[in-house]
Amino acid sequence: MSIRIGIVGYGNLGRGVECAVKHNPDMELVGVFTRREPQSLEILTETANVYSIEEAVNMKDDIDVMILCGGSATDLPKQTPQFAEMFNVVDSFDTHAKIPEHFEAVDKAAKKGGKTAIISVGWDPGMFSLNRLYANAILTEGKDYTFWGKGVSQGHSDAIRRIEGVKNGKQYTIPVESALEAVRNGENPELTTRQKHTRECFVVVEEGADKARIESEIINMPNYFSDYDTTVHFISEEELLKNHSGIPHGGFVIRSGKTGWNNENTHIIEYSLKLDSNPEFTSSVIAAYARAAYRLNKEGQNGCKTVFDIAPAYLSSADGAELRKHLL
């Protein structure tokens, strides 16, 4: 029998989850739940339906894992606890500072409902976190580095688009190659914000807009750009659509550490991602953890979990003997 999946929210992430379910033959999509008018929404899966989010409460027996694809700012802090009481759930809550309180709220709800919830699934938090944990457990004396990019930052692109005279814009976060190399060489550099990443902006302006003012506003914007070396390119709308409509991302988690009786040996552990589509990759991680949520719940392991709490074998559709034979 397939694992029956529901999706709450049909933005980039929800669409990504729909694709990921297609790539996992042991899963089937039952429905997409939306706050919009269900008829207004067209999905790709012919065998699945679109429902109003209010209908979810009546479908507890039809869905094994509900995947919550809303935003971390306002949607998930409410939705995940609410749904975790009724369904096994997976979310990609990514406000790092608020993870502890989100965990507590979801844990309470999931335990009350006898459900299994997995929060903060994706690549950061998610696969990057896992790699930080493994590397720290192995190299107890060392230093962690995380670099992001090259990739599109949605938050920074939005910030550009809010400037007067800007019609459209995309911002790429780019790791500084020389900083990466120093870390890889085990030099354990102390790196400032400016030394780790640069920012590159592609901006489309309204007719007659003051480009010099816009460039200056971008480069000097506090929090977003002022601590970085930022480059601004003014391009046409056509060029933006042609060359910058993707949502690529990626990054590097590196730990450099010492072993030996007198710390005489250096080791570098590096994990990196190069992603054509940030939301589709995140969704693919989520689908694997949906399988884990389903299995853990069958075993009676209720409450809130993170990627740290889940044995890797739960993610795979293959059984233990197969995994030992082919992947170990």
Add this chain to the structure above:
Amino acid sequence: MSIRIGIVGYGNLGRGVECAVKHNPDMELVGVFTRREPQSLEILTETANVYSIEEAVNMKDDIDVMILCGGSATDLPKQTPQFAEMFNVVDSFDTHAKIPEHFEAVDKAAKKGGKTAIISVGWDPGMFSLNRLYANAILTEGKDYTFWGKGVSQGHSDAIRRIEGVKNGKQYTIPVESALEAVRNGENPELTTRQKHTRECFVVVEEGADKARIESEIINMPNYFSDYDTTVHFISEEELLKNHSGIPHGGFVIRSGKTGWNNENTHIIEYSLKLDSNPEFTSSVIAAYARAAYRLNKEGQNGCKTVFDIAPAYLSSADGAELRKHLL
């Protein structure tokens, strides 16, 4: 209270485990167990003792986890099941083809004794296996690549040293940079053995030995060298000791896969290691899994496990709340 560790076998790996225990403040080394005359063996830890391997049976209550540091060819197939009936154990069994039968034998013994055993711990098998599993679970459609090196292959170095006229030798396995780049670019190349790695040998010969014959014997040696492009350098014993006495290693696990409704997006997941000391890194992984074995046994989770079966949080000395706050 500390986790009390025993080491069976005091070669490179045993010495590495001794160093790793020093780097983990929640562990203490109780003793090293050896087949040699205990008095003949000097260890680094002043607070630990050296025992004859026969004495282990009398120390069941003094040791929480016994770490088996023998070889995979003849030691571990006997020792791990034998010790797993008396102790929680961790080994680094690395004969990939024989892992299933080793698992069965160890599982039976550990369950009989109510103990927890973790086998095949290290980096390959070990961290590389984990990364293969995670990447396969996320990118269900894709292709796996493993490259080893640059590093010393003990087996190939031994093979060189068995040739008549060879006094000493070291062999490095080196990944082919252009093959790595093709994989990283998502080209999904089909690579032959020769296209993935080259082999570089540093050889010290006896006085008057026939270098041309030795070079030819190396390059044409079946299984070890004949399928590779091999370079042979004749050097002096002094140069070998000065520049080639380390045991560095490392490698790359890369999965390239597709997502999207019509597989339109490509993603690259890469995990790499650059290790000054192969045995010390392996030992550091083992120490983290010794902590897991200890905890799992406290929870009553007996039998044989591999890295696939163990939730990452068990490896860390930090608790769940700390991990979520600092590493997620």
